[in-house]
Amino acid sequence: MIRFHDFQVDVQTYAQRGKQNDFPLLKRCPHCQAKRPLYRHGYYERNAVTSHQSYRIWIARYHCPECRRTVAVLPSFLLPYFQYTLPTIWRVVKERLGLTPKRGMEEAPLLPTDEGVLFYVRRLFRNLNHL
Incomplete structure (x- = not known):
């Protein structure tokens, strides 16, 4: 599942920060609605393309200890499954x-x-x- 988060930065700043972005704390699982915090499960890379430049950015993944499913947190300037911002x-x-x-x-x-x-x-x- 995908969750959006507004990091209050543009794509260039987000890319420069990499894994040091201020990733949110997910307190509830969107799959099973468990009220236990999800823990960060790792990262994956994806492209973010603007009209003048292409960036490789890190997307944080979270894991629910109850249902064992994962959630990806996308920055609000991206759409799922699209490379263009x-x-x-x-x-x-x-x-x-x-x-x-x-x-x-x-x-x-x-x-x-x-x-x-x-x-x-x-x-x-x-x-x-x-x-």
């Missing part, structure tokens, strides 16, 4: 839909392709009722 996706979708003027997209080498943007737009419209 949420602000990057949001900016590109708004620009491609014509909601905001295009600002230097030619100078940003790591932006999603047109097919990727179309995928994001379709997914957004499919999930509007959940938002």
